[in-house]
Amino acid sequence: MKTSRRGVRPVAAAFIITAALSACGSTTSGGSSGTAATTRDIRLAIVGPMTGDAAADGQHILDGATLARDQINNAGGVASGLYKGAKIVLDPLDDTESVDRSVTLAHQVVDSSQEWAFLGTGFSDAAIATAPVLERASVSYLSTYASSAQILAKPFKNVFVVPPTFPAYAYSAAEVAYKQGYRHAAVLQANAAFGLQMAKLFTDHFTALGGMVVDTETYTLGDKNTQGFVAKALASQPEVIAMAGLTGDDVAQLHQIRSAANSTPVLDLEAVAFSQSFLTTAGNDALGFVGQTPSDPKRKTAAAAHLRSIYSAKFHTDVIPDPTAFTYEAVIGVARAMESGPSDRTQLGAAIHNVQLADTGVGPLRFDPSGARLGGTLWYFHVANGAFVFDTGYRQTAPLAVHEVPLEE
Amino acid sequence: MGGSLVTAGAVALSLGVLYAVLGVGFALLYGLLGEVNLAFGDAAVLALLVSAAVFSATGSVILTALAALAVGVLASVAVERFAVAPLRGRGNTLAPIIATVGAALILRNLSLTPFGAEDRSYPQLFGSGALVAGTTSLDATVIAGLSVLLGAAAAGAWAFRRRWGRAVIAVRDAPVGARLLGIPAARVSVVLYAIAGLLGAVGGVLVGAHVRTVGAELSWRTTLLAFTAAIIGGGSLRGAALGGFALGGVEAVAQVLLGSIWAEAFALLLLVSVILLRPRGLRRALTTSRT
Numbered sequence: 001m002k003t004s005r006r007g008v009r010p011v012a013a014a015f016i017i018t019a020a021l022s023a024c025g026s027t028t029s030g031g032s033s034g035t036a037a038t039t040r041d042i043r044l045a046i047v048g049p050m051t052g053d054a055a056a057d058g059q060h061i062l063d064g065a066t067l068a069r070d071q072i073n074n075a076g077g078v079a080s081g082l083y084k085g086a087k088i089v090l091d092p093l094d095d096t097e098s099v100d101r102s103v104t105l106a107h108q109v110v111d112s113s114q115e116w117a118f119l120g121t122g123f124s125d126a127a128i129a130t131a132p133v134l135e136r137a138s139v140s141y142l143s144t145y146a147s148s149a150q151i152l153a154k155p156f157k158n159v160f161v162v163p164p165t166f167p168a169y170a171y172s173a174a175e176v177a178y179k180q181g182y183r184h185a186a187v188l189q190a191n192a193a194f195g196l197q198m199a200k201l202f203t204d205h206f207t208a209l210g211g212m213v214v215d216t217e218t219y220t221l222g223d224k225n226t227q228g229f230v231a232k233a234l235a236s237q238p239e240v241i242a243m244a245g246l247t248g249d250d251v252a253q254l255h256q257i258r259s260a261a262n263s264t265p266v267l268d269l270e271a272v273a274f275s276q277s278f279l280t281t282a283g284n285d286a287l288g289f290v291g292q293t294p295s296d297p298k299r300k301t302a303a304a305a306h307l308r309s310i311y312s313a314k315f316h317t318d319v320i321p322d323p324t325a326f327t328y329e330a331v332i333g334v335a336r337a338m339e340s341g342p343s344d345r346t347q348l349g350a351a352i353h354n355v356q357l358a359d360t361g362v363g364p365l366r367f368d369p370s371g372a373r374l375g376g377t378l379w380y381f382h383v384a385n386g387a388f389v390f391d392t393g394y395r396q397t398a399p400l401a402v403h404e405v406p407l408e409e
Numbered sequence: 410m411g412g413s414l415v416t417a418g419a420v421a422l423s424l425g426v427l428y429a430v431l432g433v434g435f436a437l438l439y440g441l442l443g444e445v446n447l448a449f450g451d452a453a454v455l456a457l458l459v460s461a462a463v464f465s466a467t468g469s470v471i472l473t474a475l476a477a478l479a480v481g482v483l484a485s486v487a488v489e490r491f492a493v494a495p496l497r498g499r500g501n502t503l504a505p506i507i508a509t510v511g512a513a514l515i516l517r518n519l520s521l522t523p524f525g526a527e528d529r530s531y532p533q534l535f536g537s538g539a540l541v542a543g544t545t546s547l548d549a550t551v552i553a554g555l556s557v558l559l560g561a562a563a564a565g566a567w568a569f570r571r572r573w574g575r576a577v578i579a580v581r582d583a584p585v586g587a588r589l590l591g592i593p594a595a596r597v598s599v600v601l602y603a604i605a606g607l608l609g610a611v612g613g614v615l616v617g618a619h620v621r622t623v624g625a626e627l628s629w630r631t632t633l634l635a636f637t638a639a640i641i642g643g644g645s646l647r648g649a650a651l652g653g654f655a656l657g658g659v660e661a662v663a664q665v666l667l668g669s670i671w672a673e674a675f676a677l678l679l680l681v682s683v684i685l686l687r688p689r690g691l692r693r694a695l696t697t698s699r700t
Contacts, residue, residue: 055526191670219669224620224627228420228664228672231545235412248528248622255621259539259546281530281622 041089042078042338044331045109047102047120048145048323050094054122054246056277057323058094061120061144064327065090067310072335082341088331095121102126103133110137116338116345117142119330120323124148124194131159138346142334144327148197149399152370158349160367162326162333164376164396166194169292170201172378172394172402173269176290177240178209182265185213186238188229188253190221190245198269199244214238222249230256234264244269247278254285268292271378275321279386286383294362295320296379296390298407307361319388329360372399379407416543417665423547425657426554427615429650431631432638433561434608436649439639441581441601444493447509450631451516452484452606453613457531457623458524460614464532473534477610485606488512489599497598498584513628520625528624531617550619557611558650565646577601609635637680643690651691655679 046065048058069088072078077085091114095102102121109115110133117140121127127146134141135156143151147163177185185206189199196218203213215236217229230253233241241257241264243250250273254266267290272278274293279286297308297318307328308318337351357365364375377395381388393405431453438444460477467473492508535549568574579587580597588594613631617623638656642648656676663675683690 051521052526055521217669220673222626223630223669224622225424225660225664225672226620226669227423227545228417228661229669231416231420231543232413232665232668234544235416248624251528251530251622252620256545259548260544261539261541261546262544277527277529281528283530285621 040083040086042083042086042335043089043091043115044334045093045105045115045118045120046090046327047093047095047105047118049097049122050092052097054097057122057145058120060321060323061122061327062090062092063315063321064144064324064329065119065331067307067314067324068328068331068335071310072331078335078338081339083338086338088335091115095126097122097126099123099126099129102130106130106133106141110134110139113345116140116348117334119327119334120144121146123192124151124197125192127151127161128153128193131156135159138349140334140345140348140352142330142352144330145323146194148194149372150193150197152372156371157353158371160330160352160371160373162330162365162373163294163322164378165372165399166198167201167205167400168376168378168394168396168402169271170198170269171205171400172292172380173242173267174202174205174209174211175394175402175404176380176392177206177242177267178211180240180265182240183211184237184239185211185242186215186217186233186236186240187213187242188217188219188233188245188249190249191218192221194270195221195244199242202242202244202269219245219249221245224248224252226252226256231260234260234262238264240265240267242267242269245272246270247272247275247281251278251282251285254282254289258285263288265290271322273383274319274381274388276317276319279383279388282383286386289383290380291383291388292378292380292394293322293325294376294378295322295325296377296393296407297388298390301359301361303359303361325362329362329365332360333357333365368399370399377405378402412543413665416545417661419542419545419547420665421654421658421661423545423551423619423657424660425654426551426558427612427619427653428634428638428656429653430554430557430561430608430615431612431635432642432649432653432656433558433646434605434612435632435635436639436642436644436646437601437605437608440644440646440649441577442598443581444497445506445509445636446485446488446493446602446605447506447632447636448484448488448492448513448516449605449609449635450633451513451520451628452481452488453609453631454623454625454628455484455516455520456481456606456610457613457617457627458520458529458625460610461529461531461617461623462524464534465529470532470534473532474614477614478607481606481610481613482603483606484516485602485609486599488516489602493602494595494598513632517625517628520628524625526625528622531621531623533621534614534618548619550615553618554615557608557615561608561646562650637676640680641683641691643687645690648690655691 048061050058073087077087119142124146127143140158142160149165189195271292273291340351342348342351379393381390394402456477459480460473463476464473492512493505496505539546539548576592580594638653639649641652660672663672
């Protein structure tokens with residue numbers, strides 16, 4: 001048969017051009033969510049990846065804000081003070097999981113002067129880049145999912161990290177692994193700021209405790225082609241495997257581990273597994289998987305029971321995803337700060353620093369002078385019979401310190 | 410070291426089979442029609458996600474497979490009819506390629522709208538048995554993939570010796586002459602896109618059954634892998650299969666012996682090397698046949 005004389009160079013060039021074109025596609029969503037705004041309304045920009053690969057995270061962020069908004073507005077709006085009765089209005093903004101887009105949205109919020117605060121964003125990379133933009137304009141920024149300590153590396157006055165910061169996750173995971181008797185760990189880290197930072201903190205603390213990380217594998221975030229590097233990690237014969245990636249990554253890696261007839265315990269560093277979709281997607285591979293979350297469905301406080309009931313009524317499960325829990329807290333915190341009557345949005349940051357909530361439903365909420373949450377607790381669970389079984393908690397008592405606390409305070 | 414080589418070999422075989430099936434599907438259009446379908450991966454992943462939904466609704470492996478094949482074929486034919494065919498033969502080679510990018514975005518949104526961006530589990534369509542090799546496993550997708558490749562080779566060998574196969578060759582080599590001789594070039598194109606969609610769906614299902622967690626984000630990577638395998642192979646069907654195995658081998662060596670972060674870099678290095686050093690692909694090293 002005749003061979004073609006066509007070369008591949010023109011096609012390759014076309015491919016590269018079109019790849020670049022397709023990468024340029026992005027969408028934004030805007031517009032207010034909920035009731036029509038009035039001048040007394042408290043508008044909040046709710047930012048996250050509403051479209052694209054991480055759209056689930058954006059939806060979780062919006063879910064938490066919506067729950068809090070409905071709760072506050074149904075109770076008559078801001079409870080007291082100058083803004084008594086003012087309603088919360090949400091402006092969902094899509095950062096498409098892009099750092100540049102997130103920064104652009106921050107500039108838009110600064111320029112618009114409509115929004116009182118900027119809440120959300122997905123990955124820490126975006127939060128780190130966004131924080132200085134808002135700080136310069138004295139606009140309050142509450143990061144409700146990203147929790148890298150680098151977000152607060154500079155002395156900001158208007159930037160707050162609502163989840164416990166990275167050391168809380170990594171240090172407590174190292175403590176859990178060490179207390180369970182594991183001394184040799186392998187780490188699977190996503191090649192993104194959050195994955196690399198979390199894995200390093202885990203390695204540092206696990207080593208300080210007396211353990212050893214025998215292998216570290218770095219993979220491209222979202223890559224389901226896990227077979228090779230999982231096999232390499234298993235070849236180092238770890239006693240436990242720590243994962244620092246997203247939910248889908250963890251599930252794909254779990255499958256490869258188990259399909260190699262390997263029962264090595266697996267530990268999540270990123271608190272990404274506490275969701276119904278993880279249980280469904282991972283199936284039997286999740287048996288024994290150890291994870292962490294700020295939500296303990298067994299907490300018996302009135303606030304916790306209330307949050308579970310309103311979440312369950314709307315979403316038919318009491319497994320509250322982390323971005324939902326933290327964004328819910330953030331909106332509650334802003335509404336409480338408004339009760340002190342800040343004269344304009346540049347004063348809101350100081351008001352948030354004075355907020356002290358004994359229990360938002362997720363836990364006590366207050367911030368240290370740097371904007372880091374004080375007293376955040378991570379609850380540890382393992383998976384058994386297709387359900388989460390909670391074991392213990394770890395509270396962040398200082399930026400670099402965690403202490404074990406019992407369940408059911 | 411011996412254990413690592415066994416593991417690398419098993420990973421290479423697992424990945425190579427998947428990439429070979431995808432590469433052959435992509436090369437079918439590139440090699441026989443000279444057309445680049447950048448919606449290939451999106452059609453395959455749409456088929457994959459629909460089949461995952463069918464399985465969760467029915468639990469039937471047969472219905473799941475049929476749904477994947479049907480959606481793969483329909484999506485691919487739709488790309489041909491609505492994106493490529495109207496621009497074919499107008500002397501602009503770039504326009505149809507750009508049109509397939511548009512088709513890819515539409516297909517991706519067709520995946521995202523009903524299924525969302527969250528990963529979902531994919532069933533073990535080919536059984537749960539796996540042969541442990543080193544610190545990894547060879548699962549049933551390897552056998553299934555090899556069977557598909559052998560079946561495709563046999564079907565190709567049979568078809569190209571018959572009237573319809575010769576019509577395809579005529580359309581490829583002299584489209585105007587073929588039309589003058591009464592060969593229905595448009596129908597040939599539709600059939601080739603349908604077969605490519607079928608192979609894409611099969612490749613997608615194999616990937617899903619292998620990684621067990623799938624989402625719309627797989628689509629672009631699927632196109633990239635299929636494209637790379639086809640280009641490495643020089644556009645021929647055998648070459649694309651060879652390219653798929655070469656790509657799988659390179660990724661396996663990079664992942665198991667060096668580290669996962671190097672896998673894509675090595676794959677792209679292989680692609681660039683082939684483009685620079687052997688612009689007609691690796692096929693000349695082993696074969697002179699296009700089919």
